Amino acid sequence: MSYTIFRTFQLHPFLLYPTSILKLQNRFFHSTTIKATQSQQTQTQTKHSTSTQSKKLNNLPKDYEPIIGIETHVQLSTNTKAFCNCPYNYGSFPNTSICPVCMGLPGALPVLNSKVIEFAVKLGLALNCELAFDSKFDRKQYFYPDLPKGYQISQFDVPIASSGFLDVDIPLEYGGGHKRFGITRVHMEEDAGKLLHTENGNYSQVDLNRAGVPLLEIVSEPDMRNGIEAAEYAAELQRLVRYLGVSNGNMQEGSLRCDVNVSVRPIGQSKFGTKVEVKNLNSFASMSRAIDFEIARQVQLHSQGQADQIVQETRSWEEGSQRTITMRKKEGLADYRYFPEPDLPSVILYQEYVDGIKNSLPELPEGKRRRYEKMGLGMQDVLFLANDKNIAEFFDATLAKGADAKLVANWIMSDIAGFMKNEKLTINDIKLTPEELAELIASIKDGTISGKIGKEILFELLAEGGSVKEIIEKKDLVQITDPVEIEKMVDKAIADNPKQVEQYRGGKTKLQGFFAGQVMKASKGKANPGLLNKILLEKLNS
């Protein structure tokens, strides 16, 4: 595990482990980070084609290039807070989950929750980052009523992970395509409390339950070009943290919060335009809309020769009016007076610890998507299955029982999904097991039952459980494949409905469905549809 101790112990972790297993990297400072960012910028911009498009952007002048970067805060689902043992549960009564440490009382000392390191390493690895084997915490000083200590414990010049990337498949309806977005850095920090404003606005109250909750901040490279790409990036990040189990990723509870930086520059210009930060994004949809609004606003100012009115500021997305408004102008470069946190020791990782985590990582969304794609599934199927970890696992488990990928996908996406939607259940709640689904598919394949009967059985399995074989036996559902028997029923259907026969022979061939339905009714759905229709056609056309 990671090795963290108090400075007061007067022990340096280096002394405890041979230096050969320690690796130092990524010791670059903030200013150099920015330079690196800019040089990578031009590469990624030209690499990505403009396959995704937003409607709102279609009417704008085409000679401007938007540049979007995203900062995401993810609340970690640890049992306790980052530096004390208070639990955190969203929605609990204000100030019921606090202690001297997270209240910032004088003399209270933080103790790092090692899960925070574990989760940070997990996410860092999943984002294909380079890890800093020797990093540290820093204090970021600022005053705000929700920050009782007067500073936030964060990481400044040595983030725990940096220089990674995230792969995203854009859904077909948004233009499709595969994109890779750069990750600048991932660092650990703590959340602040929450201010509760009274209705009349006369005063505000502070809830410190959230203070000290561990956060990972993920900063992307400015690789996105429109709202859709940004929203897809954020959605993929949400999938990732859920797959990893490091956060519930719930945007409405604030477990996943995104701020976006938008700038626009004339195409061909190498210098970035003035960057505007947009906050207050409650959903992926609003994120997409906010960005497209902001791009349009800036392009318009540019094309009207009013580029100087784009100033470095923080704007707020207004759901009601669907636009951004100025929240605060950048007050110079806020001087946070970062300095190393003296109450916490360095964070030293060693290779075995990292390897242990690396080996325990689950298969990630991107891996699943590529694997499903190789099986021959279309992108719509791939995304449906891989977007939800539980569905993907159910799918994989069914495949493990030997079922055909496309058939399993079809069953899950149509009838099983329909049942879950109706009953408001997740795939973990249904009584159907992957084993029985595989059995069901096999029974149809070997001809024991028809697909139609398969559907009937499926709904019983979903609601009641049980096994395919039991149900077939109990309800006598083996399909009828005897041509003679089917022929008899077809003859009867034809004899009973002379009027329809006449219509059919007069050209209303759609009535084939009517006759098929009659035979199905007579056979209680057990007639083999293929055979039935073949015989039916022969009879009707003779």
Place this chain on the structure above:
RNA sequence: UGGGAGGUCGUCUAACGGUAGGACGGCGGACUCUGGAUCCGCUGGUGGAGGUUCGAGUCCUCCCCUCCCAGCCA
């Protein structure tokens, strides 16, 4: 915008996954006929794109539209 409900002839309303019917309207006709009466006939529809199925209005995904309620929090 968010939450909820919904979308089948021009309108209203049906169709265990098995022939898209009915009513009103409109058009045409009949009734020995001045008609706001009656009868007959005709007209005309599953919002869009994919998917599942032997077969889809009905099941799945996305989009569009309508109605109701609510509406701006660091």
